[in-house]
Amino acid sequence: MGLLIDGEWSTQWYDTKSTGGKFKRSAAAFRNWVTQDGSAGPSGEGGFEAESGRYHLYVSLACPWAHRTLIFRKLKDLTDHIDVTVVDAKMPDEHGWTIPEGADPVNNAETMWQVYVAAKSDYTGRVTVPVLWDKKRNTIVSNESAEIIRMFNSAFNDITGNTDDYYPEELHDEINEVNERVYHTVNNGVYKSGFATTQEAYDEAVTELFDSLEWLEDKLGKQKYLAGDQLTEADWRLFTTLVRFDPVYHGHFKCNIKRIADYPNISRLVHELVAVPNVKDTIDMDHIKTHYYWSHTSINPHRIVPKGPLIEF
Structure with missing residues (x-):
C-alpha cells in the first residue's frame, strides 16, 4: 500500500x-x-x-x-x-x-x-x-x-424507520472499553504481527493478540455478547477480524498460536453473527484470500493463494 x-x-x-x-x-x-x-x-x-x-x-x-x-x-x-x-x-x-x-x-x-x-x-x-x-x-x-x-x-x-441501536447510551462505557482493547490488540494486532519486521516487534504483537483472545474467550463464557446480553457494535467490530483469522491471519500473518476454531465461546459468537439476516452476504472468502495473499508481496512474494482451510459458517 x-x-x-x-x-x-x-x-x-x-x-x-x-x-x-x-x-x-x-x-x-x-x-x-x-x-x-x-x-x-x-x-x-x-x-x-x-x-x-x-x-x-x-x-x-x-x-x-x-x-x-x-x-x-x-x-x-x-x-x-x-x-x-x-x-x-x-x-x-x-x-x-x-x-x-x-x-x-x-x-x-x-x-x-x-x-x-x-x-x-x-x-x-x-x-x-x-x-x-x-x-x-x-x-x-x-x-x-x-x-x-x-x-x-x-x-x-x-x-x-429502522431504530435498532448497536450503540445504546447505557452501554457506552462497556462498549468503549471493549473496543479500545480489541482495536489495539486484535483488529490492529493481526496487522502488527503480520507486518512486523523484527522478531521482537512480532513477539510483542502476537503475545498481546493471543492474551486478548483468551480474555475474550473468558468474557464470552460468562455473557452472551461482549457488552452483556445485547448485541452491539463491539461484537461487530470484532467479528470482521474473526472471520478472516483462520483463513488468512493464522497463516499469512503468522498468528498461529491457536485458531479461532480452538476457542469455543468465540466460535459460538462468530456462527451466531454469521446467521444474522443478510450478514453472510457481506462475506466473500475468495475475495478476502485473494487480496491478502496476492497483494502483500513482502510477505508472499510468489502470490500463491492457498486452497484451504475449509471454513464452514
Whole structure:
C-alpha cells in the first residue's frame, strides 16, 4: 500500500525502520459526520445532512474495516439509500486500491487515490477504505470506519424507520472499553504481527493478540455478547477480524498460536453473527484470500493463494 504526497501517488511502504520493526497505522484524515439535521458531529465540520441517495460508499470486500460498514449498511436497511463501489481484490504495488472499469459512477475513478485527490487535490497520507463520499458537496465525509458505522447506526433512522441501536447510551462505557482493547490488540494486532519486521516487534504483537483472545474467550463464557446480553457494535467490530483469522491471519500473518476454531465461546459468537439476516452476504472468502495473499508481496512474494482451510459458517 502506497500513499499520496501533496496529491502525487507514491509507492512508499510503511517505515518500520524508524519504529523498531513495529507496524504503526496512520490515523484517518477525514473525520466529518453525517447527522440527522446536518449539524456538526463530534469532529469535523457540519453540513452533512442525512439524505437518501446523497452518499456513496467505497469499500473492499477483503478489508475488515470496510466490512464493518457493509454490515451496518445491511443491518440498518441502508442498501437502497447508500450505493457502493467495490474495489478489486488484487492491490498492485504500483497503484494501491484499484477500481474495476465502470464501477465508480460518482468520480469515474480507476484508483482510490484518485478519489482522495478529487476531495483534496494536495492530500498527503495513506489511501484507505472505507470511504464515505458526499455527492452533493463532492468530497469525502469520512474514511474512519468506526465513525461511519456510528453514523449508519443512528443518522438515517428517520429515513429508514429502522431504530435498532448497536450503540445504546447505557452501554457506552462497556462498549468503549471493549473496543479500545480489541482495536489495539486484535483488529490492529493481526496487522502488527503480520507486518512486523523484527522478531521482537512480532513477539510483542502476537503475545498481546493471543492474551486478548483468551480474555475474550473468558468474557464470552460468562455473557452472551461482549457488552452483556445485547448485541452491539463491539461484537461487530470484532467479528470482521474473526472471520478472516483462520483463513488468512493464522497463516499469512503468522498468528498461529491457536485458531479461532480452538476457542469455543468465540466460535459460538462468530456462527451466531454469521446467521444474522443478510450478514453472510457481506462475506466473500475468495475475495478476502485473494487480496491478502496476492497483494502483500513482502510477505508472499510468489502470490500463491492457498486452497484451504475449509471454513464452514
